[in-house]
Amino acid sequence: MHLNINNLLSLADDALILGHRNSEWCGHGPVLEQDIAISNIALDYIGLARNLYQHAATLINAGATEDTLAYLRDVIDFKNHLIVELPNGDWAQTILRIFFFSQYQRLRYQQLLLDTDKQIAAIAEKSLKEITYHIRWSTDWVLRLGDGTAESKARMIKAADYLWPYTEELFVDGFITKREWLATIEPVFLEATLALPSTKQLLQKGIEGEHTEHLGYILAEMQYLQRAYPNSEW
C-alpha cells in the first residue's frame, strides 16, 4: 500500500496536535511523576510529527519544510482526526483519549511497517516502540480510574461518553477496521469494570479539513510566533 500526501499529513497532524494537547499538561500534572510522564509522551508525539513532516516536505518540495507544514497551514489544511483536537478536559478524559488513540495508532503503524515507502516504514518502526509505552501507561490509568473510587469511575464514564462519537472517524479512511480496534479496547474496559458507550456516528471529518472550533484556538496559540515574526528562528 502506498500513502498519498494527505494520508501522510493526516498522520503528522494527528501527532502534532495530540502532542500539543498533551504538552498543555506540562507543569499542571496531578503529581510530579505523571506531569513528567505526560510531558514525555507529548515529546514522543512531537518527535514523530517532525519525522513525518520532514518526510512530507521532501515529497511536496516547493519550499515546504517541517516548519512551514506545522506553522503556516490553516485550519482547513490540517488533516488530523477530530479526537486529537478536543480539549484535554480532566485527567480521565486526557488518559482515555491517549488510550483510544494509541491503540488505533499501534494498529495503523503496524500496517505502515509494510509501506512501500521505506522512510515511512522506518518512522513506523521507530515509533511503535514508543507507542507501546503510551499504551501501557494509559492502560494502567484506565484500570486505576475505571475500577477505582465512585468519583473516578463516574469521571471515566463521562469521558468515555464524550470521546466515543469521535472514535468513529478513525475508521472512515478504511485503513483500520472498528472491529480490530474494539478487540484492543474491550478487554481493558472489561477489566476496568467499564461498559462500552453506545455508538453514535459522527459525520464531520477532520481528515477532510472539517474541524471543530477547537483547532482554530490551538493553531492561534501554536502558530502565533511564526505568523507575527515570519521566518524567526531559535
Place this chain on the structure above:
Amino acid sequence: MVTKKILDILSTVTDPEIPVLSVIDLGIIRDVMVNDDTITILVSPTYSGCPAMDMISMNIKLALITAGFHNVQIQQVLSPAWTTDWMTESGKQKLKGYGIAPPVGKSFDKMYLEELEVACPQCHSTNTTVISEFGSTSCKALFKCNDCKEPFDYFKCH
C-alpha cells in the same frame, strides 16, 4: 586510519543529558563513511522526540571541525530502530557509576518494568520498586530502593 581517528573523536562527544556517556557508548553511531574530504556519519536517534539529538549532532560536527574535518554530514537513520542492546558494556558500567541503573536484559519487548530485577545503583539491593515508567528524560524510568530508600533513575531497555 581516518575512520579510527574519527571514532576516537566521537568517543569524546557526550550525551548532554547523561554527560558520562559518549555517543559511542550510547550505540547511536551506525556508520562512519569517508569519501575524499567528505565525512558522513550515520546516527540513530534514541527516542523520536529526544531534544538532545539536535545538540548531539551539532556537538559531533563541532568536535570534528575542531579536529580539522570541515566537511561533515550527519544523517539520521531510523531503521533498524535504536535499541539499548547497542549500548557498550563500558557504557553500562559508566551509567552505574554515575548513579543510573543500566538497562537490564536484552532488547525491548513486552516485559513490564514491574517484572524486572533492577539493582539499586547506590546499595546494589534488588529490592526495588518502579515509581513511574517515565523519568527525567525519555530514556529513563523512576525507581526507588526499598532498602536504602533512595529514589533512582533506571535507563530503560528499549
